[in-house]
Amino acid sequence: MKYLPTLLAGLFISIAHAETERPNVILVMTDDQGYGDLGCHGNPILKTPELDKLHDESVRFTDFHVSSFCTPTRAALMTGNYPAFAGAYRTSAGRTLMHTDEKTIANLFSDAGYTTGMVGKWHLGDNAPHRPQDRGFQKVLWHKAGGVGQAPDYWGNDYFDDTYERASADNKNGTYEKFEGYCTDVWFRESIRFIEQNKEKPFFLYLALNAPHGPYFVPDEWAAPYKGNDDVVNPNFYGMIANIDHNMGILRQQLEKLGLAENTILIFMTDNGTSAGAKFKGLNSLPLKGYNAGMRGKKSSVYDGGQRVPFFIYWPKGGLTGGRDMDTITAHIDVLPSLADMCGISVPSEYDVDGISFKPLLQGENKDWPRKSHVIQYHGGAHGKAMPPAPLNFSVVLTEQWRLVNSDGEFLYDIEADPAQQNDVAANHPGVVEQLRQDYQPFWKRVSPRMTPVRIDLGNPANNPTILSSQDWYMDKGNPPWNFGSIKKLPKVTGPWMVDVQRAGRYRITLRQWPKEAEKPVVAVRAKLEIADQVAESPVKAGSTGVEFEIDLPAGPTKLVTYLYDKKGKAGGAYFTDVEFLSGN
Structure with missing residues (x-):
């Protein structure tokens, strides 16, 4: 196993001393930006001077892995658990919600006396008890759904002058506010506002950007340098990253101005591989155009290009500076226990985390690192295909030398000799294949019992009425209607x-x-x-914006299914359904 050489002799003392002063934490995560979508990682075209500077000053985890899609990475980050164990392992179809017994990193830091804030993209549930304000964040400004312009988001949002929800621990119902400017600028501006308002005591800020996720809208000034270049796949995608880079510089300048930079743990990471930084012949191929840091695969692939991402951590008072590389395998599930460890917070046993604190690695204590392998699996719904959860299906078992990939077949790659994952060597190493299959089994035993439906509350006083969206229909095949464009016609499915x-x-x-x-x-x-073994029907009045039913419901779990019929008798579900508690029995 490879390890970073022992760090500076005083690092352990530095971290221990800093913990007594309660460091702040800022975790910045971008959306769909891959490992190669940074100048510091060798991109020959994209300019990211501020992120390059952070890279040069930070400890960099060079073998850091997430999930290959938005929601599962966020679930792992929040809980320290495998996404399927947490309950949120797809990006729609009712699988974006975490089990209610899961505790989050915001719960942990809030209980430890930190002020917790979340800004931007949540993508772990739009209704109680799954919203960020329900899961430990005391101050929240967010957009619904998995992206601006998706069906549950505020109608008409398009990245510019949008309307977002502000909520808090004291106002969980939240209120909508209209903001001026480009979405990324707004998120950073509001994050700085949170920092300024809470600078007198330790805070934990989760800044989760929706950029550079599609539909790739950005002010022209940011995309202009990349237009007309035949080697650029999507100028707007690069422009969105350039804008993020600019805002990272403003954020860091403000931390310096406020005197907070020294004792703030600043993390930059992304949630999966690139979506538009390169062009591929297929999901799991090498890029035909653009730059992907020599890796095979992109977002949604279990090859390294889909799930190996940047992870920079900078904390001057804790000795985490100097531009050092850490090449031990680490993952999103490690963030919660690691930050808790660095901040001197004990993680209660009820959190039951799968992750491992990498603080010992930062201190040069490498001999007893317990992880011998790591498993990443996507459990269904890829690319519109039915994919019921099954052992090994669409997975990768990783070690520092090997990748056992199960995607349209089983393949073994020696990642040290073949980082582009081009040469299947399974036939030459049957013992390695069998060992990695065995390494997978505890993972499956752990997660498979938890891949059960997670429910949305109806009649919750902190979320009444509940606004349901088709994005949360519990479907086994493909994705339900999920964006503004898909709701223009009557649905064909429910x-x-x-x-x-x-x-x-x-x-x-x-x-x-x-x-x-x-x-x-x-x-x-x-x-x-x-619903609840009851059926109700009604004609639709011409010009009506909604069809109302009043019905008595018993308490408890149930299903709600809706139908809208056209003149030919064909039906699909209502894309949106408001459920309001009126009175008790």
């Missing part, structure tokens, strides 16, 4: 919302084709719903 009625009583359930703020009519002639 699916159940897995819900939990918190209070028995009278409810108003309103079926809509469009979100309420759109004020657009339902283009259907008849509506129906099924």
